[in-house]
Amino acid sequence: MGADSIEGTARLDTATTPARLLVAGDWTLAHYPALQRTVAALGAPLAVEAAVDFSALGRLDTAGATLLAGLLGARRLDALAAADGSLPAARRALLRLVDQALESWETAAPRPRRVPAVLALLERIGRTMAALWRQQLLLLGFIGLTLQTLARVLPRPRRWRPTPLAAHVEQTGMDAIPIVALLTFMVGAVVAFLGATVLKDFGASIYTVDLVAFSFLREFGVLLTAILMAGRTASAFTAQIGSMKANEEIDAIRALGLDPMELLVLPRVLALLVSLPMLTFLAMLSGIAGGMLVCALALDVPPAMFLDMFKQDVGVRHFLLGLCKAPVFAFLIAVIGCLEGFKVGGSAQSVGEHTTSSVVQSIFVVILIDALAALFFMEMDW
Amino acid sequence: MSAAADARAGAGAAPAVIEVRGLVNRFGAQAVHEDLDLDVYRGEILGVVGGSGTGKSVLLRSIVGLRRPNAGQVRVFGEDLLALPPERRSRTERRFGVLFQRGALFSSQTIAENVATPLIEHAGLDRAQAERLAAVKLALAGLPASSADKYPSELSGGMVKRAALARALALDPEILFLDEPTAGLDPIGAATFDRLILTLRDALGLTVFLVTHDLDTLYTICDRVAVLARKKVLVAGPLDAVEATDDAWVQEYFHGPRGRAAAAAHPARS
Numbered sequence A: 001m002g003a004d005s006i007e008g009t010a011r012l013d014t015a016t017t018p019a020r021l022l023v024a025g026d027w028t029l030a031h032y033p034a035l036q037r038t039v040a041a042l043g044a045p046l047a048v049e050a051a052v053d054f055s056a057l058g059r060l061d062t063a064g065a066t067l068l069a070g071l072l073g074a075r076r077l078d079a080l081a082a083a084d085g086s087l088p089a090a091r092r093a094l095l096r097l098v099d100q101a102l103e104s105w106e107t108a109a110p111r112p113r114r115v116p117a118v119l120a121l122l123e124r125i126g127r128t129m130a131a132l133w134r135q136q137l138l139l140l141g142f143i144g145l146t147l148q149t150l151a152r153v154l155p156r157p158r159r160w161r162p163t164p165l166a167a168h169v170e171q172t173g174m175d176a177i178p179i180v181a182l183l184t185f186m187v188g189a190v191v192a193f194l195g196a197t198v199l200k201d202f203g204a205s206i207y208t209v210d211l212v213a214f215s216f217l218r219e220f221g222v223l224l225t226a227i228l229m230a231g232r233t234a235s236a237f238t239a240q241i242g243s244m245k246a247n248e249e250i251d252a253i254r255a256l257g258l259d260p261m262e263l264l265v266l267p268r269v270l271a272l273l274v275s276l277p278m279l280t281f282l283a284m285l286s287g288i289a290g291g292m293l294v295c296a297l298a299l300d301v302p303p304a305m306f307l308d309m310f311k312q313d314v315g316v317r318h319f320l321l322g323l324c325k326a327p328v329f330a331f332l333i334a335v336i337g338c339l340e341g342f343k344v345g346g347s348a349q350s351v352g353e354h355t356t357s358s359v360v361q362s363i364f365v366v367i368l369i370d371a372l373a374a375l376f377f378m379e380m381d382w
Numbered sequence B: 001m002s003a004a005a006d007a008r009a010g011a012g013a014a015p016a017v018i019e020v021r022g023l024v025n026r027f028g029a030q031a032v033h034e035d036l037d038l039d040v041y042r043g044e045i046l047g048v049v050g051g052s053g054t055g056k057s058v059l060l061r062s063i064v065g066l067r068r069p070n071a072g073q074v075r076v077f078g079e080d081l082l083a084l085p086p087e088r089r090s091r092t093e094r095r096f097g098v099l100f101q102r103g104a105l106f107s108s109q110t111i112a113e114n115v116a117t118p119l120i121e122h123a124g125l126d127r128a129q130a131e132r133l134a135a136v137k138l139a140l141a142g143l144p145a146s147s148a149d150k151y152p153s154e155l156s157g158g159m160v161k162r163a164a165l166a167r168a169l170a171l172d173p174e175i176l177f178l179d180e181p182t183a184g185l186d187p188i189g190a191a192t193f194d195r196l197i198l199t200l201r202d203a204l205g206l207t208v209f210l211v212t213h214d215l216d217t218l219y220t221i222c223d224r225v226a227v228l229a230r231k232k233v234l235v236a237g238p239l240d241a242v243e244a245t246d247d248a249w250v251q252e253y254f255h256g257p258r259g260r261a262a263a264a265a266h267p268a269r270s
């Protein structure tokens, strides 16, 4: 395949009778496009009666043999196999083999044609809508299945699985502490800056304290944590379960008479139910700390005064309202992550698609529920 | 081109395309290879045998440059792959075809695309040309036309092996590395497979590094056999020489019930 390779040629010499086909040079993959043009110019399979002269043939590989077999046609190859011309037996065998292979594929049914683009688009829209609807049913079913499994396992302490539960709490909770704390701290500082700037015009910049406190206790603490968990944990759940599915591990679990819901889903759901509320609490603290820092630096409100105002203005009910959303979010994020994992097909691409889908869905659900909850709490005057 | 004749004339005559010297491979505390030497000569079919977990696959991975050995040297075409600059290394790697033990097909492509991909990437063919060649390779490997548009997850175990062979053959390599190609094939398929390898070797002068547990394959197509045991190549040579080796494992392997049956089925060789 180096520079010393001579491009293959095929030439029909009609001066002699019968005509002679001169095959020369290297018939290899490296020269495939040129060889294909040569063969097409001669017209494959060769129609005229011609003797074939292989004496100048250099290298030959399966790519070249494919073209050569096409050029010579089955009948001539049969003749070639019987007689021994200028071609060694090994190469005749290769040509025959390739020819048989070609034949077996060409006599087979033609491959289905592709549909036109417009129809494909319509089909895709239809499929997406149907999938969206099916997805909702599936999610409801899966939630039911999870709760059912939980109800079955809870009364039997022997079937509790503390080890995987602890491992998942560590992965989803402990390991997320730095990122949650840092992120909410910064958002807290930003909210405080914003409050200070806007409220100054009304001479009410001291109420920045209330702004930070209310927003973090009621909304931002839990919402930011849930969104982070959706990105971090839902995707991890989907990828873990999805690769197990692609690798037939889920089938193996079933075949061993074990329940993948109990083995894989329950520990993950329970772990997130433990860690997300704890992280939410941490997020509230660190967001408020961020606000407190900005207040101390930019507004000359020392931490002691900040805390005083906090105690005075902010009731514990806001904290509870925020925190009560955490388990709901945790459950939904975990369930969506696991369900998408189970929906993975056999390919790596499918793992990627469902991981994306699980993050998008869980963020969407979290924000939707949060908005509904905000409406409800407002109507209830809580 | 008389590579086939070379191989039959005796391994000593042809130049070594793969030279392994003093290879050491360790995983943590576990040593898999300890000072292992092996030569593979141009145009031969070398059968590599050994018990499960003796490091055949690891040896294959070291040779094709997927694993950096802890010590020792591997030369392929006279070059140390791991020391080559990326461009030259890629050019050398194109002269290999590898069939991995578990197939390692690209799961998000159909098997026709699996075979066409290297053709498009490396040989500079357009899609139509690549698909036609891919069809030939798949047919050579014994797959029906109806399977071309299937994804790897939709294939049976034996079909995966065949598709992986078709992909290994895609670039018409000079060295073919096969890791247990006939495991999971039906006996008829395995025999066809053996004949295919032999035909290709004779016509193209391929060098074949064949890891196998299939005694029939050993008896039918291998020119030489290398036995891996106790972290080394215990013995490498023509089958009769290896069979006669005075080692408990080798004796058990070739003269156990299965070995005897396979030997009896191929009296011409043994």
Ligand SMILES: Nc1ncnc2c1ncn2[C@@H]1O[C@H](COP(=O)(O)OP(=O)(O)OP(=O)(O)O)[C@@H](O)[C@H]1O
Pocket: B027, B032, B050, B051, B052, B053, B054, B055, B056, B057, B058, B059, B101
């Ligand atoms: N990535 C890895 N990490 C740790 N150990 C490994 C790794 N790959 C292989 N091993 C170990 O190296 C040894 C040799 O493995 P290898 O896959 O080469 O066996 P093999 O000879 O191919 O066996 P088989 O015939 O069953 O395929 C085994 O003991 C295996 O546990």
Ligand SMILES: [Mg+2]
Pocket: B056, B057, B058, B101, B179
């Ligand atoms: Mg192996």
